[in-house]
Amino acid sequence: MRTSLFAIGAIALAPSLQAHTSYGGTARDLGPVTGSVSGSISGFNPLSPYFKTINTAQTVTSNFGWANATDADFGDAHHIKAYRFTLAEAGWATISVAANASRGTGTVPFMPAFSLYTGLLHTSGGSDYDTSGITLAYLATLGNPQPREGAFNALGDWKMGNDASLPDAFGNYNFSELSSLTYVANAADGTSTNYGSAPGIHGDGLANGFVTRSLWLTPGTYSLMVGGADIGGSDVSGTYGIDVSLSVIPEPSSMALTGFAGLLLLRRRRA
Ligand SMILES: [Ca+2]
Ligand SMILES: [Ca+2]
Numbered sequence: 001m002r003t004s005l006f007a008i009g010a011i012a013l014a015p016s017l018q019a020h021t022s023y024g025g026t027a028r029d030l031g032p033v034t035g036s037v038s039g040s041i042s043g044f045n046p047l048s049p050y051f052k053t054i055n056t057a058q059t060v061t062s063n064f065g066w067a068n069a070t071d072a073d074f075g076d077a078h079h080i081k082a083y084r085f086t087l088a089e090a091g092w093a094t095i096s097v098a099a100n101a102s103r104g105t106g107t108v109p110f111m112p113a114f115s116l117y118t119g120l121l122h123t124s125g126g127s128d129y130d131t132s133g134i135t136l137a138y139l140a141t142l143g144n145p146q147p148r149e150g151a152f153n154a155l156g157d158w159k160m161g162n163d164a165s166l167p168d169a170f171g172n173y174n175f176s177e178l179s180s181l182t183y184v185a186n187a188a189d190g191t192s193t194n195y196g197s198a199p200g201i202h203g204d205g206l207a208n209g210f211v212t213r214s215l216w217l218t219p220g221t222y223s224l225m226v227g228g229a230d231i232g233g234s235d236v237s238g239t240y241g242i243d244v245s246l247s248v249i250p251e252p253s254s255m256a257l258t259g260f261a262g263l264l265l266l267r268r269r270r271a
Helices: 003-012 133-140 250-271
Strands: 030-032 051-061 079-088 091-100 113-118 159-160 179-188 211-218 220-227 239-250
Touching: 030 051, 030 239, 051 079, 051 220, 079 239, 091 113, 113 211, 133 159, 179 211, 220 239
Parallel strands: 030 079
Antiparallel strands: 051 239, 079 220, 091 211, 091 239, 113 179, 113 220, 159 179
């Protein structure tokens, strides 16, 4: 309830103040990318990730952006940072976010949280944002509570669109043009004392500016949304440094099977 869509609209009128939600081209592509420790593994070694990317260049606005999107009226997507990555094969992924006070203007301790989704925001036609015509039209169809504080849902599926989507002669939008993010999991720094009481929050029990979670992920393209976990936070304009890392160990069974198949082939050749 902290900000209304009217307030968000005022922010949208001043786009230079806050960027809409995108991956920054490749700036928040976690991989596999140049700089990742990547490549095939000879023999399965759980201590040797298939790839690992650490992004230490970003900040996020506000200390409450994630927590504020754990309730029924959602939250302002300007108050999260979006990352992406693609897995060519299933694997055991570890996602970590650490507050880094060496960047940003915020002055209070920052507690990070993240939510993971399959799917991508638009990467062409302009960034998606809460108050684009198609996003507002879509949010209005969701029933109460209205208006929504924004499009971002930290604990479930959500959709958002950009200015490339225009209404038809009757004023109707084609909602299939919305970006569609399908919820996978979340993790939050601390306890319900800081992130609130919404059911389904995966708290780590210790509010220390760091959160990590390991997940089994199937092949696909993922979006990772990172923001502040302080539901009582009030720093709407401060920015906070976030160091985000992703490491992925490929599916052990497939690695083992590949090795086994190789052994069989070798035996046949020798025979
Ligand atoms: Ca909210
Ligand atoms: Ca923690």
